[in-house]
Amino acid sequence: DAGVTQSPTHLIKTRGQQVTLRCSPKSGHDTVSWYQQALGQGPQFIFQYYEEEERQRGNFPDRFSGHQFPNYSSELNVNALLLGDSALYLCASSLSARAYGYTFGSGTRLTVV
């Protein structure tokens, strides 16, 4: 039974570019949450998708956007990249928006140069 799958594992982008990160949730999970983990920090909540809609959003600018597809997979898009966007981006899936049984993926390491 596959857990949460994220792609790519690593990527390097230039300031000002746009990036798309992808996440496939654990089988049976319908809710996807995205977290940003800067170096030496704990994860910060970006947003959560459930039933193909953004349900909750953390304190992140509109440059961060997302999407959830009918098969529950999700994308995180970041526009106009800044050096400060360099981080590990974690995807977590759960049975519902209220369930505390998160399963985390291994993350995508984004480096902005």
Added chain:
Amino acid sequence: AQSVTQLGSHVSVSEGALVLLRCNYSSSVPPYLFWYVQYPNQGLQLLLKYTSAATLVKGINGFEAEFKKSETSFHLTKPSAHMSDAAEYFCAVSDPLSGNNRLAFGKGNQVVVIP
């Protein structure tokens, strides 16, 4: 807003000694509390969680934590450290009345086990 504080970013412990990681929370409502572990180049794995049942919570790998409302604490302990316990540990809090499972994490503790 809810938050947790973890003091001491790096914690060194001798193999076989007690592991103690401190977590204090700030919340206007009775919170749900969690401890996660992160090994290098991996995602987060749940060690244990407190969701208003027993105040002493046992988790995986021999870890346990005790919820103390009077001290607003949820410290993580393990009686005897193993080399495999070397990892980063995060305390997290959630508001069970919010209707969602959003977590607020502390800054983490990097645990080094000395042979």
